[in-house]
Amino acid sequence: MVRQEAQREQSASMEDYLEAIAMLGEGKKVVKVKQISEMLRVKMPSVTSALKKLSEQELVEHERYGHIKLTPQGDRVARDVICRHEALTRFFAQALGIDRETAEEDACKIEHVISPPSMERLVKFVEFLEACPLGGANFPSRYEYYLEHGELPQRCSKRGVGKGK
């Protein structure tokens, strides 16, 4: 019995389709080609052709004029992308203070290219900022001060902590 070779990675486009289908299908809602096309801002024929491709890879179930549904495999991939998307959005919006819309846009692009180790660290980093009192509470405020004035709140240092550069 020959084990199936590991799925080759999906392209950014295909990941977008999977992601869109997963989001539109939340709560087992019926997913339509039109919706996908609007969400991804592509024309319907592009969706049809993507669905064909994804069906061949068994990531999506789709029959002519019929239902659209992720297979368990497809769902796994989609969840993964969504997870990266959310973590990145949190990073840009919460940690960096970027406006939500831009944060989402950047997340949409970066989610397709970031490496697993960086993604993992980024997630931990966001968790850290959220969990750490100095990180979560003081950190952002000092950061904001820095953003505004280009320097730290004076006497921020209690003595050149660590080694000066």
Place this chain on the structure above:
Amino acid sequence: MVRQEAQREQSASMEDYLEAIAMLGEGKKVVKVKQISEMLRVKMPSVTSALKKLSEQELVEHERYGHIKLTPQGDRVARDVICRHEALTRFFAQALGIDRETAEEDACKIEHVISPPSMERLVKFVEFLEACPLGGANFPSRYEYYLEHGELPQRCSKRGVGKGK
């Protein structure tokens, strides 16, 4: 006098070519097709065709079998990409603690897709971490602790700062 319409953005590929040419040309060294092809891991004909395209846009000077050089415009674009690249590398390597190689790889991808506002904030963020005693010195160590134990150094609050594993 009609102002030239803003240059449409370059594709990730074209940005890579400009970046490679700039790096290989540092210190006015002569740039060769072969080098570019090796640096970007593409075959030489791909380079030739990219050079043709970039020449038409006046971002590169190139004559058949001859010299390869960025125009001032091309240099501007290249510097820009390199700047993003470096900031991203610093972020991943120094702030997140990712190994240099992975950090570079991620920077290479992300530099082409990140938005200007996010880029700007990210740069400031890295500067902040480097400048702020609590950020630069203690922050990383507490972060490391968190990475290892999944929770903050107990009583991280105000006295617990500065310790470390």
Place this chain on the structure above:
DNA sequence: CAAAATTGTTAGACACGTCTAACAATTATA
């Protein structure tokens, strides 16, 4: 300096993902 090795170019195929135009199925509605 002439042959050999290397580097660079041209031509053309191909994969990918998009689009428009034309047509088909489905759904809404008068």
Place this chain on the structure above:
DNA sequence: TATAATTGTTAGACGTGTCTAACAATTTTG
């Protein structure tokens, strides 16, 4: 329910960027 409106599909063009194969120029070296 017949017709109109909407949604979905097919066919095929196109742009981008890659590649291989064949050939041309340049450079090295015996």
